[in-house]
Amino acid sequence: MSEYGCLLDDLRAEGEELDAVVAPLDTAGWSVPTPAEGWTVAHQIAHLAWTDTWAQRAVTEPAVFRERVRAAGHRGGAMVDEGAAEGARQSPRDLLDGWRAGRRALYGALASLPADTRVPWFGPPMKAPSMATARLMETWAHGQDVADALGVRREPTARLRHIAHLGVRTIGFAFTVHRLPVPQVPVRVELTAPGGGAWSWGPPEAEDRVTGPAVDFCLLVTRRRHRDDLSLTVTGETAQQWAAIAQAFAGPPGPERPRGGGRAVAERGA
Missing domain, CATH: 3.30.1050 (Nonspecific Lipid-transfer Protein; Chain A)
Incomplete structure (x- = not known):
């Protein structure tokens, strides 16, 4: 398997590990505050789902992505908060199902790209492996917030x-x-x-x-x-x-x- 293929497998594994932490939670568990002020476990997962959706759009519809970013102007920070808040208002089942579907869509979109393809983003464009690495990093980081909130100890991995x-x-x-x-x-x-x-x-x-x-x-x-x-x-x-x-x-x-x-x-x- 190519180095890029191994990276995509690691991205998928990182999402699955966090999924296993939140999937058994009841409604109260999804409402537990995390170390991010004002963000519950639901906000953390909603943020990941929102960003995965934007990343998938950047890969599959780069022109549409660029236009939406242009239209948003300087509202980037507000969009992040609004996306998390909107997702957190969903039922836990709908939020979890949506996050799972978004992860699968993004993984498939990235897997279809040659490794040297440049993908637009909110900052400078990045090559497909860099996009995958950024998504893995963010999944791990927000997963840490969830783990801290729930008192879960995660075993470090080679990822x-x-x-x-x-x-x-x-x-x-x-x-x-x-x-x-x-x-x-x-x-x-x-x-x-x-x-x-x-x-x-x-x-x-x-x-x-x-x-x-x-x-x-x-x-x-x-x-x-x-x-x-x-x-x-x-x-x-x-x-x-x-x-x-x-x-x-x-x-x-x-x-x-x-x-x-x-x-x-x-x-x-x-």
Whole structure:
């Protein structure tokens, strides 16, 4: 199987894992507040369903997607909240069925694309593998919010490599979105993979470094934990600055979660 095919299988597996967490919930369970202020479990799943629908449209109807984004103008943030709120008002069964159907449609749409196809998005266009990676990252990140709300412990998997890779690739974006100059100093990232083994990015001789468990790095770049709550070692001025603002998802700067895993004032970025 191609590398792109393996990525799509990982995307499907990530959705199925979260599905298994929420499928048994009763109505009260879907109403449990999550660490995203004002968002319940239902809001989290509704947001994923909404974004999957937009992603599927971008793949299958790029001209329609571009026109709808143009018409929306600067209402991107409002659209995210409105989409989550609208979906959360559905019955749990309808919401779950809709999310499942949207996941299948998006998976099929992505599987039909050559890996070098560029897909429009709310920011710059991205190649099909990047779109799949972004959807996997977001599913995992919002799945973390759901797991935290329900007190569920998720076992880290090798799928985290995709999220970590995206986290490293978005170093420049993290600085740009905070209106800071993109540093030219290289950063070495060395992570311990789930179950052992090592993943690394950046030149081995780089003095600025981020090291630690892969799951902690993924929690950092998706802004699901405060840096002080993670077992990461950060060395060098540039690496320190990046660790404070790291953000693997598109949109404006995401708020930092409070120390100790409390609730963020607003968490809408991913």
